[in-house]
Amino acid sequence: MPNSFQIVVCSSLVPDPLQTLEPVAGPALKNEMMLPAVLDPWAACSLYEAAALAAAHPGSKVYLVAMAPKAKLQQVMMTVAQKVPFELVALDGPLGGFTDAQSTAAALAEAIAAIPALDRSKLLLFGGWESASRGAGVTLQTAGELLGITEQFQGVDQLTVRDDGQLEVLERVEGGRHQVSLCQGAPAVFGWATGNLAEPRNSPQMGMANMRGITPALMKAKPVKLDANGLSYVSAAVPKQTRETRLVRDMPAEEIAREIVAWMAE
Amino acid sequence: MEKIFVLTHVDESGTALAKASLEAVSAAVELAKSFSAELTIGLLGADVAQAAAQLAGAAPKVLAVTGQAFAQPRYATDAAACEALVKAAAPTIVLAPSTARFARVMAGVAHRAGGAIDTHITAVSPSLEATRWFYRQRIEAVVKRERRPWFLLLDAGTHAAYSATGAAPAVEAVAVAAPASRTTVAGTRSPQQGEQTIRPNAKLLFVAGAGWTKKQSDGQVHAADAEKLILGFLHAADASLGSSKSLVDQSGENQATLKFMTHLNQIGQTGATPRHAKGLSTCCHGEEPHVVGWRFVNERRAINLDANCGWARGKADVVYLADAFQVMAKVNELLEK
Amino acid sequence: MSDAQFAVEGQTIERQTMEVDIACVGFGPAMGGFLTTLTREMAAHPDDPALQSRVMPGMPLQVLCYERADDLAAGVSGVVTAAKAIRQSFPELVSSAVPMLAPVKNEKVLYLLDPLGASKRSVALKAGDLLLRGAARDHAYELPFTPEFLNKHDGLVLSIGQFNQWVANEVMMTGMAQLWPGSPVSEALIEGDAVKGVRLADQGVLRDGAPDAGYMPGMDVHAALTVVGDGPVGPVGQSLDRHFGMPFGNQTREWALGMKMVVELPEDTPLTEGTVWHTFGFPEPEIFGFLYVHPERLASVGIFVPSWLKNPQRTAYRTLQHYIQHPYLWRYLKNAQMRSWSAKSLAESGTHGEPYLCGNGYARIGEGSGSTNMLTGSGVDEAWATGMQLAEATLELLREGREFTQENLQATYVARRRLSSVEQGVQQAKNARNGFQTGVVTGLIGMGLAGLTNGKLAVGGNIPRADQQIAPLEQSFSAAQLEKARAAVQQGALLQDALMDATGWPPIEYDGRILVSHQDALLMGGKVQAAPGFADHVLFRDPALCEPCRERTCIAMCSGQAITEGDGRVPAFDREKCVHCGACLWNCAHSTDGKHTNVDFRAGAGGFHSAEN
Structure with missing residues (x-):
């Protein structure tokens, strides 16, 4: 099939963005299992991009390789499953961001390599360029290396498949600009920034269809224990950044403007 | 005894070091001084002659990978170049700036070097404890690593840029055969706005x-x-x-x-x-x-x-x-x- | 495939349909009881032909539950419950399994005096207050015993959010039911005298519901049995009431808004887990309050603002802030930190508000079915019990090969419900709160009478509709107070705040921890969010009724400050701030038809994202 892809999206789960986070000894997040979780937002963007790409290229398939405690994965899948079609590969592993990225990458790469009938020549490895938990930007690259893929892109906002099969990639670089690269097709790694797609609507039928694969995938989710890889924590704390705030009331706009302009010039 | 290596690259002009690279250099100089460790600098770019002058006085040794194949930021070539530089320097600690170019490849380089990596580092103490943020800048943590080489990707703006003193250093070339790559870089694009x-x-x-x-x-x-x-x-x-x-x-x-x-x-x-x-x-x-x-x-x-x-x-x-x-x-x- | 077509920019978008066996609406305690009981039996008997799907041969029964909230953990209640029915389902329920769960250890009832002199107290009450003053400590009089009907012997302190999340996991782990959060259901699909399923809310629409980019008409889910557990303000329950009416004489006329916060108590707190306090008397005599202590120094503290508090400018948030600052509570709360905050409407009519419990193709469970016990103030366990009863009835009908007709459901579900001890308690409590329409003292006497005589005696009462319970401004405030408040409103103050100021309530000194602005409570506490692409779910039926409205109760009582003064006299609604408490539904002094208020509360997405409620 010309230009069909096997897209593997890697993702972790992170706390829903408005939650109050507090570290406890370990370190770990206080009440980690209690906090509502969501699919990592950058990885979620990459999942939507993957689905759009697969839809545009018949014969393509999207896998979601997700690692978190099984119960949390199950909850989050009830939302994610309604968004786009995918096949879940579930890893029953830790949730938090304080784990080692390279160990995470090793677990993911192993799971990807074990996907039956995965055509590596068509493999596009997707994920967020960083996560909202560890935020290291290490996992996807390392997983790519472990899978032997040396065409890698980070901070991707756009991926276009040209008529000649070349992939045009826009990566975020310094100065609010994009680096434009051309890659001669799969296999390649794409760490996505936000991309350009809106979050898909919840589709109950999509959910039902995905669920047929999700439930068995969760049932056979492999337990994963991550190696610390020599990493230890000296401290983890929420910084006290309270400033002495000066409240300015009843000052005419003109005077405020003068004060602001003077401050800008300082 | 730690051996410190700082990786840098030239900026888009091809004649100067990226500012973040100079910041990493001052962080490395400071660190090396604090426990009298040996410091080596690695430099990546098509032609590094002019840019190397900015490193004057920073380290006794500057290693460089040069050539047209390394002019543009691209994973395969950058990873190969950095891998060769690290191999040549054989360090225990590798500092590098968190530029788009290095953020793209450094995890891969650390993997190839059999090392560990931590990124978005905002400070490194003389006792080799590194500070970074977790959960979208909500939690600040200090980490240590036993494993070597340990790669530390420094966030831009956390250190003052290095300013050269004295004559341009001698640059020792490290030969790397550009690996096959299926990627070509077409340039950069600014958003329409x-x-x-x-x-x-x-x-x-x-x-x-x-x-x-x-x-x-x-x-x-x-x-x-x-x-x-x-x-x-x-x-x-x-x-x-x-x-x-x-x-x-x-x-x-x-x-x-x-x-x-x-x-x-x-x-x-x-x-x-x-x-x-x-x-x-x-x-x-x-x-x-x-x-x-x-x-x-x-x-x-x-x-x-x-x-x-x-x-x-x-x-x-x-x-x-x-x-x-x-x-x-x-x-x-x-x-x- | 479709019964309707829509054209958007030249494209035709069809409304999808789907066939399932059992469609459920609203995942709360009642649905927890239903699905726990049903799926356990399905998992235990995978080969039972009666439990095979009729719509998907070869598969188990297709049981789907749609929940409006974005997360199954976004429940809104911290409760103390006798947990008798819940323990029937989970005899081994322990706190290590469900975070924030604690067995009730000590329970007391406190009458709070008003140290500020700002509350509205009758002469009789003031006289009583004087008598109690000597026996009071920190302006609170501790009742020497907890009346038996309030006692939660062997009960549990729970976070409904955490409990729901745990139950949902247990249910889903069986693989026998699917629970879909973030899926508001707009109405029941009614054909003739039968319910044929439900219609999900449209997505990709503008605020007025008109199709927009990404338009997706809400799917029609057809089912042989529709289980409605969407609570007292749920749109499906409402649509059934509109279509089928209510049993003769029944109507939900009394309501309360429960608003509470979950706080982390200071490290040196003397309060221990399982502590349960019920309070009354402050900030207004009509306002009941509570403090429940969970494990790990967490506590739920909150109030109920009832419809019989006739003041049109009742406002739960400011009232809650005064409540927690009552000297008796403040000793423990002043260095506490707000972790979560939430609000919810409670149907306070009990069996007076009971709708038809079943019909052809549907059955109703939980609070929206009038299961709350108005004497004990208990609803969670009762709701759970109704769910269990319906599940048992459903299994019986499936195994006997009988259809889900009104007659069959009546003979199985309703019959079970009527015979249960839960129902007996609810019946005894039927008139327990009637007296509050007359006054607090009468109300308390009525509760006492009903409690001590198992409902044989109660104070009679003529209960007006919710809109008629709201008094005109002039009845609640003096001309001077109104004048002062109006001047403050001119300066940008909110009317409800200005009136509380004018009646002697001190300003709230924010501490950034537990005393925070209303907007901070939304963000820090409730973590309120709303996904784009849904229509406004709060509408004002007849704008002409809003024009002359002077009470503006919908604005004062809006828990999320989502309803505000608009361009003209019709209030504006901001769905991103809505917490779906449903207070607006009954906090409107105007009625279009003698049945409903002028506020239409429909299916909407978003709301709380805090799981500690």
Whole structure:
């Protein structure tokens, strides 16, 4: 099939963005299992991009390789499953961001390599360029290396498949600009920034269809224990950044403007 | 005994080092000094002769990978080059700047070198404890690693840039055969909005909140006025433009939106955490999840109508309780003068 | 495939349909009881032909549950419950399995005096207060015993959010039911006298519901049995009431808004887990309050603002702030930190508000079915019990090969319900609160009578509709107070705040921890969010009724400050701030038809994202 892809999206789960986070000894997040979780937002963007790409290229398939405690994965899948079609590969592993990225990458790469009938020549490895938990930007690259893929892109906002099969990639670089690269097709790694797609609507039928694969995938989710890889924590704390705030009331706009302009010039 | 190696690369001009590279160099020099460790510098670029002069006095040894194949940032070639440099230097600690170019490859290089890596490092202590943030700048942690070589990717703006002293150092070439790559770099593209987007080098970050597109005291929405005021200010002040998530998200809600706002402007949550000397927030509530994006903005002022907004509770240095429409109109008038 | 077509920019978008066996609406305690009981039996008997799907041969029964909230953990209640029915389902329920769960250890009832002199107290009450003053400590009089009907012997302190999340996991782990959060259901699909399933809310629409980019008409889910557990303000329950009416004489006329916060108590707190306090008397005599202590120094503290508090400018948030600052509570709360905050409407009519419990193709369970016990103030366990009863009935009908007709459901579900001890308690409590319409003292006497005589005696009462319970401004405030408040409103104050100021309530000194602005409570506490692409779910039926409205109760009582003064006299609604408490539904002094208020509360997405409620 010309230009069909096997897209593997890697993702972790992170706390829903408005939650109050507090570290406890370990370190770990206080009440980690209690906090509502969501699919990592950058990885979620990459999942939507993957689905759009697969839809545009018949014969393509999207896998979601997700690692978190099984119960949390199950909850989050009830939302994610309604968004786009995918096949879940579930890893029953830790949730938090304080784990080692390279160990995470090793677990993911192993799971990807074990996907039956995965055509590596068509493999596009997707994920967020960083996560909202560890935020290291290490996992996807390392997983790519472990899978032997040396065409890698980070901070991707756009991926276009040209008529000649070349992939045009826009990566975020310094100065609010994009680096434009051309890659001669799969296999390649794409760490996505936000991309350009809106979050898909919840589709109950999509959910039902995905669920047929999700439930068995969760049932056979492999337990994963991550190696610390020599990493230890000296401290983890929420910084006290309270400033002495000066409240300015009843000052005419003109005077405020003068004060602001003077401050800008300082 | 630790052996410290700092990886640097030339910037787009091809003749100078990227500023973040020079910051990494000063961090490395400092670290090497603190426990009398040996420091080696690695340099990557098509031609490094001119750029190497900026490293004068920093280290006894500068290794370089050069050649047209390494002119442009690309994973396969950059990873091969850095791998060779690390191999040649055989360090225990590798420092590198968190530029787009190095952030793309350094995890792969660490993997190839059999080392460990930590990124977004904001400080490294003489006892080799590294500070970085987790959970979108909500939790600050200090980490240690037993494994070597240990790669530390330093965030830009956390150290002063190195300034050369003395004569240009001798550069020792490290030969690398450019690996086969299926990728060609076509250049860079600026967003069409150009000047309205983020300017990392601007002194001031101007953040517009959702209040700009909400009903004002006359019960009307004044999105067009808001656009004019904000753009006017950006032109006059050469400021970088940021936005709250709610304003960026409004386009999906079909509310009145500011046309030039995109997700690239978002500060906090899934957006950026830029470094600026000053930040001015307008019509934005200043709650914790949004303000985490301000973690590295030094001086903060806010214009808000609500005396109980998050800014007023220790998040900003000064909060002006005023109508941002009126104040910014006056600010623009003053700046135009 | 479709019964309707829509054209958007030249494209035709069809409304999808789907066939399932059992469609459920609303995942709360009642649905927890239903699905736990049903799926356990399905998992235990995978080969039972009666439990095979009729719509998907070869598969188990297709049981789907749609929940409006974005997360199954976004429940809104911290409760103390006798947990008798819940323990029937989970005899081994322990706190290590469900965070924030604690067995009730000590329970007391406190009458709070008003140290500020700002509350509205009758002469009789003031006289009583004087008598009690000597026996009071920190302006609170501790009742020497907890009346038996209030006692939660062997009960549990729970976070409904955490409990729901745990139950949902247990249910889903069986693989026998699917629970879909973020899926508001707009109405029941009614054909003739039968319910044929439900219709999900449209997505990708503008605020007025008109199709927009990404338009997706809400799917029609057809089912042989529709289980409605969407609570007292749920749109499906409402649509059934509109279509089928209510049993003769029944109507939900009394309501309360429960608003509470979950706080982390200071490290040196003397309060221990399992502590339960019920309070009354402050900030207004009509307002009941509570403090429940969970494990790990967490506590739920909150109030109920009832419809019989006739003041049109009742406002729960400010009232809650005064409540927690009562000297008796403040000793423990002043260095506490708000972790979560939430609000919810409670149907306070009990069996007076009971709708038809079943019909052809549907059955109703939980609070929306009038299961709350108005004497004990208990609803969670009762709701759970109704769910269990319906599940048992459903299994019986499936195994006997009988259809889900009104007659069959009546003979199985309703019959079980009527015979249960839960129902007996609810019946005894039927008139327990009637007296509150007359006054607090009468109300308390009525509760006492009903409690001590198992409902044989109660104070009679003529209960007006919710809209008629709201008094005109002039009846609640003096001319001077109104004048003072109006001047403050001119300066930008909110009317409800200005009136509380004018009646002697001190301003709230924010501490950024537990005393925070209303907007901060939304963000820091409730973590309130709303996904784009849904229509406004609060509408004002007849704008002409809003024009002359002076009470503005919908604005004062809006838990999320989502309803505000609009361009003209019709209030504006901001769905991103809505917490779906449903207070607006009954906090409107105007009625279009003698049945409903002028506020239409429909299916909407978003709301709380805090799981500690």
